[in-house]
Every structure is written in C-alpha cells, then in structure tokens.
Amino acid sequence: MSTLVFLEHHEGELQKDSLGVLGKAAQLGDDVSALIAGSGVEGLAAQAARFGASKVYLADDPALAAPLPQPRVDVAADLIRRHGFDTVLFGATVLTADVAAGLAARLDAGLNWDLVELTQENGKLVGKRPALDDTVYVDVGWKSEPRLALIRTGTFEPVESGGEAGVEQVDVQLQDFSTLATMVEQAHEESEGPSIEEADVIVAGGRGLGGPENFALIEELAKALGGAVAATRAVVDAGWYPYSAQVGQTGKTVSPRLYVALGISGAIQHKVGMQGSNVIVAINKDPNAPIFEYADLGVVGDLHQIVPKLTELVNAKNAAHFPRG
Amino acid sequence: MDIPPIESGAGMKIAVCAKVVPEQARRIDPETKRLDRSGEQTLNPFDANAVEEALRLKGDDAGAEVVLVSLGPERSLDALRKALAMGADRVVLVADEAAAGSDLVASSYALAQVLEREGADLILFGQQANDSDGAVMWAAVADRLRRPLISQVAELTVSDGTLRGKRQTEFGYDVIEAPLPVAVAVSDAINEPRYPSLKGIMGAKKKPQQTLSLSDLGVDADRAGEAGSRTEVYAIGEPPPRGETQRIDDDGTGAEKIVEFLLERKAL
Numbered sequence: 174m175s176t177l178v179f180l181e182h183h184e185g186e187l188q189k190d191s192l193g194v195l196g197k198a199a200q201l202g203d204d205v206s207a208l209i210a211g212s213g214v215e216g217l218a219a220q221a222a223r224f225g226a227s228k229v230y231l232a233d234d235p236a237l238a239a240p241l242p243q244p245r246v247d248v249a250a251d252l253i254r255r256h257g258f259d260t261v262l263f264g265a266t267v268l269t270a271d272v273a274a275g276l277a278a279r280l281d282a283g284l285n286w287d288l289v290e291l292t293q294e295n296g297k298l299v300g301k302r303p304a305l306d307d308t309v310y311v312d313v314g315w316k317s318e319p320r321l322a323l324i325r326t327g328t329f330e331p332v333e334s335g336g337e338a339g340v341e342q343v344d345v346q347l348q349d350f351s352t353l354a355t356m357v358e359q360a361h362e363e364s365e366g367p368s369i370e371e372a373d374v375i376v377a378g379g380r381g382l383g384g385p386e387n388f389a390l391i392e393e394l395a396k397a398l399g400g401a402v403a404a405t406r407a408v409v410d411a412g413w414y415p416y417s418a419q420v421g422q423t424g425k426t427v428s429p430r431l432y433v434a435l436g437i438s439g440a441i442q443h444k445v446g447m448q449g450s451n452v453i454v455a456i457n458k459d460p461n462a463p464i465f466e467y468a469d470l471g472v473v474g475d476l477h478q479i480v481p482k483l484t485e486l487v488n489a490k491n492a493a494h495f496p497r498g
Numbered sequence: 499m500d501i502p503p504i505e506s507g508a509g510m511k512i513a514v515c516a517k518v519v520p521e522q523a524r525r526i527d528p529e530t531k532r533l534d535r536s537g538e539q540t541l542n543p544f545d546a547n548a549v550e551e552a553l554r555l556k557g558d559d560a561g562a563e564v565v566l567v568s569l570g571p572e573r574s575l576d577a578l579r580k581a582l583a584m585g586a587d588r589v590v591l592v593a594d595e596a597a598a599g600s601d602l603v604a605s606s607y608a609l610a611q612v613l614e615r616e617g618a619d620l621i622l623f624g625q626q627a628n629d630s631d632g633a634v635m636w637a638a639v640a641d642r643l644r645r646p647l648i649s650q651v652a653e654l655t656v657s658d659g660t661l662r663g664k665r666q667t668e669f670g671y672d673v674i675e676a677p678l679p680v681a682v683a684v685s686d687a688i689n690e691p692r693y694p695s696l697k698g699i700m701g702a703k704k705k706p707q708q709t710l711s712l713s714d715l716g717v718d719a720d721r722a723g724e725a726g727s728r729t730e731v732y733a734i735g736e737p738p739p740r741g742e743t744q745r746i747d748d749d750g751t752g753a754e755k756i757v758e759f760l761l762e763r764k765a766l
Binding site for chain 1: 675740
C-alpha cells in the first residue's frame with residue numbers, strides 16, 4: 174500500500190483531523206506521503222513528519238493561496254499519476270470533500286465518504302460508513318485504484334511519532350477552468366460572541382425554534398442552568414444567531430457536562446460537534462428526528478410549551494438551593 | 499455596439515440537478531446491498547432549496563428557463579413533478595435499468611453528458627442527498643464539465659455574468675466569485691422552498707418531461723451502473739452499541755420529567 178494523505182491547513186497550522194488521518198495511515202503499516210498545497214507552506218513540512226509522514230510533497234505557489242478546491246485537484250491528480258499512489262485519504266471538510274470528488278472524476282477513481290474506520294482485511298482495504306442516520310454500519314470498498322476516502326470529522330486522533338521526512342517541491346500546473354473561481358473574502362467571522370467551548374452546560378437551538386425571536390427561550394434556560402447558548406449551522410446561516418456560537422462540522426466541537434438540544438433534528442453534521450457531551454437531552458416535535466437516536470433523554474413535544482416551564486422549574490430549584498435572606 | 503450588462507437572472511438558463519429519494523421507512527436491501535427504493539418516493543428535500551433558488555433567479559423573466567435534470571427509474575417523474583409544480587419549466591430524466599447502482603464516478607459521468615447537452619449558464623445542486631448522505635456530486639460534475647465550482651452557498655447573486663456566493667466553512671464565511679457558466683451547490687439555509695400552488699400542481703403534468711436512455715446520451719454500458727462504478731458494498735452491519743437512550747412523548751409533564759432525569763443523572 175502506498176498512501177497519500179492530503180493535509181489541510183489554516184493560519185499556519187495543519188488541521189487536527191488531517192493529522193489524525195495521517196496517523197491512521199501510518200498505523201496501517203506502510204510508507205505514508207503527505208501533500209501540503211498552499212502559498213508559503215514550507216514550514217508545515219516538519220509538523221507533518223512529526224505526525225507520521227515519511228515523505229512530504231509541497232505544492233507551494235501563490236495561485237494556491239486561497240483554499241479553493243479546483244487548483245488542488247490539478248496538483249493532487251498530477252502527483253497521484255506520477256507516483257502511482259494506490260490510496261488517497263482526506264479528513265473531511267468543506268474544502269477536502271470538493272477536492273476528493275473532483276479527483277474521483279478526474280482519475281475515474283472510487284470515492285467512499287463519511288468513513289469512521291479503515292482496516293486491512295486479507296490485503297483488502299475496507300472502510301466503515303454509518304448510513305441512514307447512523308442506524309446501520311456499511312462495510313465499503315474499492316474496485317480499482319487509486320482508492321479515495323473522506324474520513325468523518327473527529328474520527329482519528331493525531332499521534333505524534335516524532336519522525337523526519339524527505340521534502341519535495343512539486344510543480345504546480347493548473348487547468349484553465351480551475352482558476353476561474355476566485356476568493357473575494359476568506360474566513361470572515363461574522364460577529365464575536367462568548368466562547369462555548371469551555372462551557373459546562375450548553376443549551377442549543379435549531380430551526381425548530383421557528384424564528385430568531387425564540388432564541389430568548391434558549392437564553393433564559395441557559396441562564397437558569399448557568400450555561401452558554403449554541404446554535405446549528407442552519408440557523409446561523411439564516412442569520413438567527415452568530416457564527417461564534419455554532420456547533421457542528423463547520424462550527425465548534427464541544428463536550429459539556431450537559432447538552433440540551435432544542436428544535437434540532439441532529440443530522441450528522443451537528444452530531445459530530447457535540448457527541449462527546451456527557452448527558453444529552455433533546456426536545457423535538459418530530460418523533461423521527463435523528464437526535465433521538467443518541468440523546469440520553471428525548472422528549473417528543475412542542476419546545477415552546479416545554480422550555481418556559483423547564484426554565485421555571487430550574488429557577489425554582491436554584492432558589493431552593495440558595496435561599497434568599 | 500455595447501452589449502447591455504446582464505441583470506440578475508436575465509435570460510439565464512438554469513439546470514437543477516435533483517435526486518428522487520425514498521420518502522420514509524428507509525432500509526438497505528440485504529440482497530442487492532442497495533437502498534430499498536420500492537416505497538413512496540419524494541424529491542430530495544435539499545434539492546427543493548436548489549429549485550427555489552433557481553426560481554428566485556428566474557423571477558418573472560420569460561426568457562429564463564429552469565430545467566430539472568435527474569437520474570433514476572422512470573417512476574421518479576412523479577416526484578420530480580413537485581419541482582414543476584413549484585414553477586420549474588421542464589424535466590429531463592435519465593432512466594435506464596443499466597444505470598441502477600451507479601456510484602459517484604458513474605452518476606457524475608451520466609449527469610455530465612446530459613448537462614453538456616443542456617448547456618446551462620448555471621448548474622445548481624442541493625447540499626446533500628438525504629438517502630446516501632452524499633455531499634460531493636457537484637465537484638465531480640464540475641470537473642467533468644471543466645467549469646468553476648462554488649459549494650455550500652448560503653447567499654447568491656448574479657450580475658454582469660458573474661456569480662457571487664457567500665458560504666460557510668470550518669473557519670468562517672468565504673465570499674467566492676466565478677464567471678458563468680458555473681456549478682453551484684446551495685446550502686439549505688439559502689431560502690425557504692415555496693409550496694406548490696394548486697394551479698402549479700394542475701399545470702405540472704402538462705410541462706415537458708423528457709426521458710432519455712444511456713444510449714440516447716452516448717453513454718457506454720460499461721461506464722454506468724455497477725460496471726461503471728469504482729466503489730462497492732461488502733456488508734451491512736449493526737452500529738456499535740450505544741448508551742441507553744430513552745424517549746418520552748410530552749403529555750404536559752415533559753418539563754417535570756426532564757428535571758427528574760437531570761437530578762437522577764446529577765446534571766442539575
């Protein structure tokens with residue numbers, strides 16, 4: 174097996190999920206190469222070596238400064254063709270999903286996504302993919318090489334092995350259509366807010382709230398529980414709540430003592446950001462919402478009825494604990 | 499003579515790639531290891547956002563056109579008519595037994611052949627298929643068509659032949675621009691899809707609904723279905739055991755029950 178791992182970076186740091194996948198590839202027991210594409214990325218090679226790469230390919234070019242997928246497909250396709258890697262792995266993100274799928278088309282290569290495990294069985298690579306809201310686990314494989322795989326966020330922890338790697342600069346030759354999309358503004362955080370990553374208790378709201386005005390319900394419950402307020406991508410994108418409070422794949426990953434999910438269906442993109450919570454309580458009016466598959470306590474009902482009462486009861490308990498006067 | 503600038507959507511041809519998915523009771527057939535598609539079918543809800551965005555861009559411009567492009571069995575037309583009822587102009591469905599079981603490589607190839615024929619200025623996708631959880635088709639199709647790509651778009655404008663999209667990533671919001679023709683995947687936060695009106699539903703049946711076979715498209719059988727696919731499914735298994743979960747229906751005492759539970763778990 175000769176594996177290439179695509180490493181994503183942001184503000185001069187290789188991303189944790191990328192490094193986790195790199196560690197997994199090294200553990201599968203072969204020479205693992207890494208590809209770092211960007212502008213001024215030379216300094217990242219040593220970090221890749223420490224986390225399991227035995228060879229680092231650097232595609233360092235001003236045309237790769239913006240994290241756009243299509244130029245990265247060009248670079249990776251050339252590299253894979255030249256060196257004949259049989260396996261190419263990605264930690265799944267907004268960027269890498271587009272790179273991997275572009276490569277699948279370019280190389281006529283099979284892509285399996287959302288994998289939570291990779292194993293070798295009798296010399297055959299097998300991936301595990303949760304399906305149908307994680308209610309079944311499917312063993313998937315590839316019929317040809319290269320084999321492309323996107324690994325679900327947070328699946329593998331990075332392992333620092335402290336090695337060294339040879340570093341090679343690769344030529345950057347881009348297709349005409351690959352440079353047509355341009356980044357006008359990048360990674361702009363819409364507004365600042367309190368950090369939710371350190372919060373002991375989180376009360377989170379989703380589209381089931383019905384409208385931005387109903388975040389007041391959440392704020393009151395969070396205050397009673399001494400916790401922070403969080404939101405799903407859908408409501409953040411809709412402008413109901415600031416990005417800094419977003420939990421999920423494209424937001425924060427949190428693991429509070431208590432996570433209360435209100436009007437959140439609990440799709441996988443949300444689940445990966447909060448599944449490490451100690452206790453999960455969910456209220457949703459849809460009995461088929463995926464969140465009921467993994468909430469410790471799920472209540473099927475109208476949050477607009479239940480939440481004000483819950484806040485009142487928690488406040489009453491607090492008052493009993495801390496009697497005034 | 500100067501050509502006047504194109505206003506948002508003016509005369510634009512928009513193709514929406516849509517998938518028809520099982521409505522509920524989803525299961526994987528242990529024989530074929532494919533999703534059981536025998537029950538009621540519906541338009542993938544995420545694709546309704548793409549249809550809505552196409553209709554918004556078209557507005558009341560009679561020169562603009564919204565065409566739905568889909569792969570699936572013949573009976574998918576029933577579910578696709580929902581998009582026609584919303585206001586889309588016509589449907590092109592690639593229906594061919596030989597295409598069943600196509601993976602990303604095979605599906606994106608067939609889709610690209612249809613889209614090549616349609617020659618749309620804008621190709622829209624929904625953010626994911628709710629049956630396979632696939633969220634990558636656009637990138638494969640864009641590569642095959644050699645067109646620029648913007649994914650996860652939550653806000654979109656078109657002017658002077660340039661599309662500008664705002665989208666969320668792990669690090670914040672990007673604004674990306676690309677010239678038409680372009681492939682764009684929209685987030686489900688971009689709009690609230692309209693409900694079809696009664697008039698729309700009545701009119702949908704009369705709108706053009708074309709069915710094409712793979713050979714109509716010049717797609718060889720070995721590039722479609724399982725033969726054209728590069729991935730396979732070995733086995734269907736149970737998820738790992740998880741901690742106990744309990745679910746209750748709120749009978750008016752939901753709040754009390756949550757408090758009891760929190761006290762029991764020492765979470766309060």
